[in-house]
Amino acid sequence: MSASTIDCSPFREELAELASALPGVPRADLDVFFQESVRLAERLPSELRDRVDEFNDNGNVDGYLLLRGLPVEPDEDLPATPTASPPPQDRPLLSMEAMLCLIGSQLGLLTAYDQGYGNRRSITVLHELYPTPEAHHLSGGTSTIQLEFHTDLSHHAHQPNYILLSCSRGDHEGKAATLVGSIRKALPLLSPEVRSHLFDRVFTRQFDAADPGATANVKPLYGDPDDPFVSFNRSFLTAETEEDVAALDALSAALTAVTEPVLLTRGDLLVIDNFRIAHGRAPFSARWDGRDRWLHRAYVRTKRNGQFEGGERPGAIIPFIPRR
Ligand SMILES: O=C(O)CCC(=O)C(=O)O
Ligand SMILES: [Fe+2]
Incomplete structure (x- = not known):
């Protein structure tokens, strides 16, 4: 098991007990539910909490933390995989x-x-991810095609630090791996020229096909030049010069070369450092039988990079602010 993976089976009973202390119908009052989540997180098993805190403080080379063996209902007790949101x-x-x-x-x-x-x-903390037949090719509802490398919400001034994906059901054939490409692994593969071209280079990102004026400024590499953050989405970043195209291609190739497939199955929770990895998802076949792949997703801000002004409450809605 890699150092980025934590076997949570020894904590399963304790965690199931914590889950049962949360309000039983979260959407009856989400504010109360998130307040209770904050309160009960203090009672997470200390060994697990320390590992999560260590990742939060220092990150790691892989750019993710995978918690396995978490408590989950027997499959027959789970509702059918949704076909529409919200639940x-x-x-x-x-x-x-x-x-x-x-x-x-x-x-x-x-x-x-x-x-x-x-x-x-939908504007909500609790996202549901499941295959949908008519999904846009850049959305998580895709199945038959690969979801290409991207950074979630790179066009938002308060881009979330973490994406959490938890799995109630894996896909039938075990093909729908979440693909993670860590910049800490990809950086050594980039030439000094490509690195300096992409560092702090501002690209315009169009985020609304219906409104060409809706743009944000995105830098593929920024922060510490020796340990940069990454922001990537090949289909959104508008390259202006031949050098731009070549440099983005090189970054894409380096991320692909270091990509690790993480196949989520029931009881897994993947924490993606959205500043350190670009992610995607391998293609898979949905069966539309009520037992298709089903993930839950939430975004988390931290105090880094101005994501948080202070005084916000968990679950609060943050308005859209394009990145500049
Ligand atoms: O399905 C996955 O594993 C990832 C989905 C994703 O990246 C997204 O919906 O933004
Ligand atoms: Fe994503």
């Missing part, structure tokens, strides 16, 4: 939703984003 208001709390919010609360502030796509994405 019913009265849906009882699922174990993997509880894990998402407990670990998320330990890392920072669970946040509902207005993503700037008009009303095409």
